[in-house]
Amino acid sequence: xxxxxNGAIIAPLAATHASWTDIGxxxxxAAIVLAGAIGVVIARxxxxxxxxxxxxxxxxxxxxxxxxxxxxxxxxxxxxAGAIVVLFLFVIMFLxxxxxxxxxxxxxxxxxxxxxGLTALGLAGVLILGLVSHWxxxxxxxxxxxxxxxxNVFKLGRSVFTTYLFPFEVTSALLxxxxxxxxxxxxxxxxxxxxxxxxIGATGAIDATGETVDAAGDVTDPTTExxxxxxxx
Amino acid sequence: MxxxxxxxxxxxxxxxxxxxxxxxxxxxxxxxxxxxxxxxNAANLTFVTFARMMNDIGGQVLVFFVLVVAAxxxxxxxGIVVAIFRRRANATADDLxxxxx
Numbered sequence: 001x002x003x004x005x006n007g008a009i010i011a012p013l014a015a016t017h018a019s020w021t022d023i024g025x026x027x028x029x030a031a032i033v034l035a036g037a038i039g040v041v042i043a044r045x046x047x048x049x050x051x052x053x054x055x056x057x058x059x060x061x062x063x064x065x066x067x068x069x070x071x072x073x074x075x076x077x078x079x080x081a082g083a084i085v086v087l088f089l090f091v092i093m094f095l096x097x098x099x100x101x102x103x104x105x106x107x108x109x110x111x112x113x114x115x116x117g118l119t120a121l122g123l124a125g126v127l128i129l130g131l132v133s134h135w136x137x138x139x140x141x142x143x144x145x146x147x148x149x150x151x152n153v154f155k156l157g158r159s160v161f162t163t164y165l166f167p168f169e170v171t172s173a174l175l176x177x178x179x180x181x182x183x184x185x186x187x188x189x190x191x192x193x194x195x196x197x198x199x200i201g202a203t204g205a206i207d208a209t210g211e212t213v214d215a216a217g218d219v220t221d222p223t224t225e226x227x228x229x230x231x232x233x
Numbered sequence: 234m235x236x237x238x239x240x241x242x243x244x245x246x247x248x249x250x251x252x253x254x255x256x257x258x259x260x261x262x263x264x265x266x267x268x269x270x271x272x273x274n275a276a277n278l279t280f281v282t283f284a285r286m287m288n289d290i291g292g293q294v295l296v297f298f299v300l301v302v303a304a305x306x307x308x309x310x311x312g313i314v315v316a317i318f319r320r321r322a323n324a325t326a327d328d329l330x331x332x333x334x
Binding site for chain 2: 023030040050068076087118126145156178181
């Protein structure tokens with residue numbers, strides 16, 4: 001096993017008989033991934049950063065397809081690009097955070113060079129350790145074979161619903177907890193008694209205006225909302 | 234035959250480093266979240282690569298769970314961001330020093 005892994009890791013690209021199609025696809029996808037990642041980091045506008053994130057996620061999905069992980073590629077596109085990034089964009093639009101972050105200001109002096117140095121050091125360490133050492137522990141195929149005949153969805157589904165059934169069930173509890181937490185966090189804090197059930201009729205519109213003012217980012221404390229609600233009728 | 238896994242692992246390491254760098258130098262909370270997503274994706278790529286190299290479907294199952302946890306984490310994180318922005322406008326990570334003595 002160690003020999004196999006060693007051969008797979010250390011062997012240069014030319015020795016693996018990869019077809020030119022694979023090499024080209026990998027190169028293009030890797031370029032897309034890296035360009036998107038750099039774009040996320042250096043984009044000033046959060047909306048641009050989110051779009052760059054979509055680019056990276058699509059590149060990762062292509063790399064998944066290239067490694068015969070078809071189901072995960074589909075899920076990657078649907079969940080990440082379809083749900084998570086949309087959630088990001090929704091929050092950006094909701095909060096009106098289209099103000100560009102001032103990149104010139106550096107509150108902590110010397111933080112950026114230090115961060116860049118530390119990251120480069122960590123990356124170099126990981127790459128060098130990956131090249132010179134072989135730490136392979138554990139056994140292969142404890143959960144079932146990934147390669148070979150059969151569809152990827154079939155193998156993944158069988159593994160999820162047999163070996164990993166209990167973690168899968170726990171996942172549902174995690175999602176329920178997340179939903180409840182999101183509702184609790186996003187609820188408006190109870191201010192005074194004015195927004196109780198006695199308000200009828202046009203309360204929705206008033207509430208909407210109050211929220212609009214709030215979301216525009218000018219209001220800092222909840223008392224202003226109360227004033228809004230009293231003035232509006 | 235496909236490409237050697239080392240290339241995927243190197244790409245994942247670079248991607249993770251870019252994400253970590255962005256998390257360290259950006260001050261917008263939303264962009265910091267996106268950088269966390271970058272790091273999670275780098276880990277996912279590593280998992281899938283090892284699943285192929287070691288011929289073990291468990292890596293792909295783990296990516297499945299990472300996706301679920303990432304979705305939950307984003308939901309909670311963005312809820313916290315919305316709650317913070319409701320209190321104070323234009324909050325970068327530097328403005329959140331309420332617990333400083």
